[in-house]
Amino acid sequence: MKRLKSKLSSMEPNTATYSEMYDGRLTIIDLKRSSLPSVNDFDPTYYNGDIGFFITGTHKLAQDIPTVTIIIPADKLLYDEGGKSVKRLRYYLSNMQGDTSTYKEMYDGETIMVFPSKAWDGHTIEPKIYFDPQYWHDDISVNIDTTNKLSCDKPTMTWNIPVEKIGVENYTLAAADYCLREFAKYIDELNAELYNRSRPDNENGKYYLYRPGGEILLRNTAYFAMCPQKNYENGKGNTVYLLDDDIPRPPKMCLCIRMQVQLPKRHLRKTIRMLCNDLPDAVDMFISQFDCLKLNEAVSLAEKQAAIREWLKRSEYCAFIANGSILPRSKGSDLPMENAVPFKSTPEDEIEICGIRGMGFKKGVTVITGGGYSGKSTLLEAISAGIYNHIAGDGRELCITDDTAVSISAEDGRSVKNVNISPFIKWIPNGNTQNFSTERASGSTSQAANIMEAVDFGAKMLLIDEDRSATNFMICDKVMKELIEKEPITPFTDRVNELYKKHGVSTILVIGGSGEYLSVADKIYMMDDFQINDVTDKAKIVFEKMNGTIKNSISEANWSQYRNLLSNGFTSYPEGMGSEKLEVSDMGFILIGDERIDVRGLHNVITKRQLDALGFMLRYLEVSNKEKDIDIVKRIDELYDMIEKEGLDIVFSSYFTTCERFLDMPRKYELVSTINRMRKTEYKIK
DSSP states (O other), X not given: OHHHHHHHHHSOTTOSSOHHHHHOEEEEOOSTTTTXXXXXXXXXXXXXXXXXXXXXXXXXXXXXSOEEEEEXXXXXXXXXXXXXXXXXXXXXXXXXXXXXXXXXXXXXXXXXXXXXXXXXXXXXOOOEEEEOOEEEETTEEEEEEOSOTTOTTSOEEEEEEEGGGTTOOXXXXXXXXHHHHHHHHHHHHHHHXXXXXXXXHHHHOEEEOOOOOSEEOOBSSEEEEEEOOOOEEEOSTTEEEEOOSXXXXXXXXXXXXXXXXXXXXXXXXXXXXXXXXXXXXXXHHHHHTOOHHHHHHXXXXXXXXHHHHHHHHHSSEEEEEETTOOOOBOTTSXXXXXXXXXXXXXXXXXXXXXXXXXXXXXXXXXXXXXXXXXXXXXXXXXXHHTTSEEOTTSSOTTEEEOTTOEEEOOOTTOOEEEEOOTTXXXXXXXXXXXXXXXXXXXXXXXXXXXXXXXXXXXXXXXXXXXXXXXXXXXXOOHHHHHHOSSOOBOOGXXXXXXXXXXXXXXXXXXXXXXXXXXXXXXXXXXXXXTEEEEOHHHHHXXXXXXXXXOXXXXXXXXXXXXXXXXXXXXXXXXXXXXXXXXXXETTTEEEEXXXXXXXXTOTTOOSHHXXXXXXXXXXXXXXXXXXXXXXXXXXXXXXXXXXXXHOGGGGOOTTOTTSOSOOXXXXXXXHHHHHHXXXXXXXXXX
């Protein structure tokens, strides 16, 4: 529209005729034969690319109301048989029965491959049939898979976009996470066009894209991978011609975005428009409007987070919260609370890491106290959230915590198998606390088992909230110790310093109802209206004045475990059944084989998709196991190495029709803890 803009710009501001626009006078110059004189012509058709705008007067008394005829090339509106966009897919869909419910041809991708006329040895190769459900939109491919056998009308689509098309050079979790979030707005626009409140999704059609919270995790919904380039030309129908141009086409690094599409029931024309027109157009729009500057900001934040984590590992600190962080969450969501009090370090503990000032929490024993609703649990939750990176705007993006930290609580009723809990439980009637098993643990024995398992797996930081703990496990004051002579429980107060001094395991506790921990803490902080203060010296004085010094005379504990997992009961097949069972409940249960595993006590599982992944990862370990005596930690390490190389999707199976398709990676600790809560398994005592 450059010519139209030039004419409008040169008009008098008070024009009423717009004659220059209607005339469309232009000068034609033949560049190939520059010796010829230029020619004047009149053409009121203006172009934006290859789209024309023919402007004429409506009538002589309405010169300021032009009539505009838009001229759009047909190939802009329709992808014909010679078009490039997912041509084979359009062919399959166009030839399906209108009432299809299986979309078999789309999933099969039956293709006739025609080879070059002569092979390298001079022989002619006859065309062959291949099954290839990968379709091409220019140089962007899309893989279409069944989600499961009961959801044929809801395919899973993975778009593979070469990274050079969007300028991505950093193939990190943060980059993939940013791309997923940016792609969402284009999917929202498509869904807004489809939405009809009077009809269900299976009639309207709908696009499903995973919407993460503030955390950045390894996902099977957005990742980078090497993907093949297109090596053929489309022919008629489902025929393709293998290229014979001697141009190497090695795999390219691609951004892979996985989504699902609910296809409209008995509406193939709409299905074709959704899959072959609208969705490819949305991908093109995502590419053309991609903001590399914002991507670089997300990557820079991730690099800063990684630098802080590395600094913590080498320092005397186990956690850091930047000044200005917003810790409280909005009610009913994980978003930062509006008008919340920004976090500000105590003067005594303010440090600077990588140019960021904030509060450092030293290794050792730290107590956070305060009155009700003062913000102490909110602070502990922010420290817990810091085991994962978060996006800018979450409020906790610069809350960084030792990533081995584990949130510990009591779990009445959990299964415990062959765990040494003797550091905390001296004796149990008719039981052995060095080899403790129960189908339904009490609050104190479950919390003891949780700590022992965390320490055994290598956790270097425990996060404990008094409100989630068993009172008799956490404390036993001086009066009760004098009164009860045969107390089997050694309270956590008596072991917390030993854990750090002998094993390097720090603890941060939220305590509001007991002063017993004031005597064993290295640091004591008071929360008041979400503001933190160092009250260590004051608290020590108050405690000594009120209680006197407590002498801890207990002997050092044995923290070792003596068990190996056996294959008995470690299976996804219910007893007497020939098919597997796997379901993941929104209520916090994994049903696999004959097991109903309660994982509600795994507080560091922060997304439902992590829970789904735990189910699939556990099932993968079970079906791939060939050992009677299982080194489960080694097997889990091998699984995570495999996922790092091949992606999280390797554990997914479409066989399980009630399980979700999108997965988030949990930590190794949560997978071990899930196995620890199984009731049908057996262990061999070393």
